[in-house]
Amino acid sequence: MLITRRAEFSASHVCAQPALSPEQNRLIYGPAANPSGHGHNYVLEVTLEGEPDPATGMIFDLKKLKDLIQQTIIDPMDHRFLNYEVPPFDKVVPTAENVAAEIWKRLEPHFEAGCARLNNIRLYETEDLYVDYAGAAEVGR
Amino acid sequence: MRVTKRYRFAASHRLHSANFSEQENRELYGKCSNPYGHGHDYVLDVTAVGPIDAVTGQVVHVPTLDRLVSEEVLQDFDHRYLNADIGEFQAAIPTSENIIRVIEDRLAARWRAAFPSEWPRLDGIRLRETKRNVFELRP
Numbered sequence: 001m002l003i004t005r006r007a008e009f010s011a012s013h014v015c016a017q018p019a020l021s022p023e024q025n026r027l028i029y030g031p032a033a034n035p036s037g038h039g040h041n042y043v044l045e046v047t048l049e050g051e052p053d054p055a056t057g058m059i060f061d062l063k064k065l066k067d068l069i070q071q072t073i074i075d076p077m078d079h080r081f082l083n084y085e086v087p088p089f090d091k092v093v094p095t096a097e098n099v100a101a102e103i104w105k106r107l108e109p110h111f112e113a114g115c116a117r118l119n120n121i122r123l124y125e126t127e128d129l130y131v132d133y134a135g136a137a138e139v140g141r
Numbered sequence: 142m143r144v145t146k147r148y149r150f151a152a153s154h155r156l157h158s159a160n161f162s163e164q165e166n167r168e169l170y171g172k173c174s175n176p177y178g179h180g181h182d183y184v185l186d187v188t189a190v191g192p193i194d195a196v197t198g199q200v201v202h203v204p205t206l207d208r209l210v211s212e213e214v215l216q217d218f219d220h221r222y223l224n225a226d227i228g229e230f231q232a233a234i235p236t237s238e239n240i241i242r243v244i245e246d247r248l249a250a251r252w253r254a255a256f257p258s259e260w261p262r263l264d265g266i267r268l269r270e271t272k273r274n275v276f277e278l279r280p
Contacts, residue, residue: 017196028197030204093198097142101193128147129203132188138142 002119003059004047007069009078011086012039013094029095037081040125042099044073046107049119060116072106096125100133108135143264144200145188148210150219153180154235178222184269185214185244191260201261209255213247237276241268245278 014037015029016022025033032038046069050059077086082094092098100123111118124130155178156170166174173179187210189201217227223235229243245266252263265279 015198028199028202095193095198097144097193097200098198100142130145131200132143132145 001051001059002047002049003062004045005062005065005069007044007046007066007074008041009044009074010039010041011077011080011082012037013082013089013099014038015093015095017093037083042077043124044069044103045120045122045124046118047120047122048111048116050114050116053115060114068107068110072110073103096123096129096131097133099123100131104133104135142193142200143188143190144203144261145186146203146206146210148185148187148215149182150185150215151180151182152218152221152223153178154223154230154240155179156234156236158234178224181270183218183240185210186267186269187248188264188266189261190264191262201256205255209248209251213251214244237268237270237274241266241276241278244268 013032014035015032016025016035017028020028022033046065048060048065052059080086082089082099084090086094088102089098092102100121103123104118104121107121108118119134121133122130123133155175156173157166157176158169161169187206189206191200193200221227223230223240227235227243229246230239233239233243245263248263248266256262265277267275267277269275
């Protein structure tokens with residue numbers, strides 16, 4: 001069984017590689033490479049997989065999941081400039097793909113021991129563009 | 142990792158087969174076989190899959206995907222009567238099942254030219270005819 005919790009954060013970023021020329025960055029990232037940055041209302045969907053505990057009837061305490069997302073993702077990233085304020089994005093380009101992978105990395109250790117497993121991260125950068133990530137084991141599918 | 146981009150097009154169609162009588166068409170397709178057709182605001186989700194490129198931090202170069210979908214689908218389909226204006230629907234009835242297959246064929250045919258490397262690959266297509274009717278295809 002799957003359960004999904006949704007959360008939102010707003011942040012700014014700039015997508016550019018310091019090693020590349022402004023022209024090359026513009027080719028790869030388009031207006032996202034504008035040096036002063038821009039922002040998005042990110043929407044995050046965290047999906048857990050597991051079987052309901054017979055005693056509680058729950059896969060995972062959704063209040064705990066809410067607090068975990070708040071502490072590990074929302075508090076550090078909300079209303080921040082990712083490149084300047086949220087490591088590793090001082091060194092890693094904060095594309096939606098890399099932000100999704102970082103969110104997975106922060107959440108995944110919290111589910112290693114329990115009965116619930118982290119199944120998928122969906123990160124909407126805009127309503128029309130989103131990333132799904134199910135961990136490093138999944139390259140293709 | 143999968144990246145999904147959403148596109149939209151508005152088009153009209155009529156579900157009607159020359160192989161059936163008027164009565165049979167009416168029973169099979171209902172009001173969708175009304176003689177002058179009708180339209181929808183279609184929502185098309187295209188999903189690409191692959192590893193994150195170590196240099197760019199991207200799975201797919203979205204402007205390249207935009208160009209491919211625009212040239213192969215949106216420019217032909219948007220604000221058109223599918224039965225009359227799209228070659229593939231001279232032979233096939235433009236049900237959403239057939240529309241999504243045509244879209245897959247068109248994207249698959251030019252995918253390698255647009256993305257010459259091993260990744261990204263086309264992972265799936267979802268077509269929303271109305272809020273209540275959604276069709277999905279995984280190659």
